[in-house]
Amino acid sequence: MVYTLAMKTVYEVKNWLKEHLNNERYIHSLGCADSAKKLAKMYNLDEEKAYLAGLVHDCAKCYSNEQLENILVNNMSFEKNALINPKTYHSPAGAYVAKHELGINDEEILSAIHHHTIGKLNMTTFEKIIFLADKIEAETRDKIWREKILSILPQENGLDKSLLECYSYTIKSLIDRKLKICLDTINIYNELLSKIE
Ligand SMILES: [Fe+2]
Numbered sequence: 001m002v003y004t005l006a007m008k009t010v011y012e013v014k015n016w017l018k019e020h021l022n023n024e025r026y027i028h029s030l031g032c033a034d035s036a037k038k039l040a041k042m043y044n045l046d047e048e049k050a051y052l053a054g055l056v057h058d059c060a061k062c063y064s065n066e067q068l069e070n071i072l073v074n075n076m077s078f079e080k081n082a083l084i085n086p087k088t089y090h091s092p093a094g095a096y097v098a099k100h101e102l103g104i105n106d107e108e109i110l111s112a113i114h115h116h117t118i119g120k121l122n123m124t125t126f127e128k129i130i131f132l133a134d135k136i137e138a139e140t141r142d143k144i145w146r147e148k149i150l151s152i153l154p155q156e157n158g159l160d161k162s163l164l165e166c167y168s169y170t171i172k173s174l175i176d177r178k179l180k181i182c183l184d185t186i187n188i189y190n191e192l193l194s195k196i197e
């Protein structure tokens with residue numbers, strides 16, 4: 001018999017997050033949930049599902065690098081030598097934690113959590129709004145940045161234009177800090193650019 005963890009209620013998920021995140025990360029998660037819900041409304045998607053994805057997206061953020069590496073290598077078949085940037089580990093590992101600790105089985109939610117840091121090619125609208133909610137939520141993110149994105153969203157192809165703005169900012173910032181840019185980031189930037197042309 002396959003044991004399936006019963007999905008926790010939103011109240012139980014919040015209590016789990018309070019125990020496993022620091023306070024700032026918990027507040028950010030609440031902000032991301034609210035922002036995801038608003039974006040879901042704009043794009044006629046399931047608002048409660050978006051709220052849950054936003055709430056849970058950083059569930060593994062406060063795990064140690066060692067814990068995250070263990071999940072990725074032992075439970076998700078990642079190659080150890082393919083793990084390069086520890087800041088990104090909590091996204092795929094978070095999808096595992098959401099499924100196995102919180103009982104979330106919705107593939108769209110799990111994929112949005114998995115890809116919320118780097119993104120991926122051909123993101124669904126749901127994945128895009130979770131990615132964006134993380135960047136513009138009202139609790140801990142910069143107000144001027146959020147207002148800039150909110151002014152782009154109503155434009156034609158506004159969601160892709162907003163994502164392009166995020167990727168441009170990330171790439172410029174990596175260059176300024178003389179940090180490596182992963183090829184996925186460049187490929188997604190190029191894909192978004194051709195989508196809005
Ligand atoms: Fe994150």
Ligand SMILES: [Fe+2]
Pocket residue numbers: 028032057058134
């Ligand atoms: Fe986040």
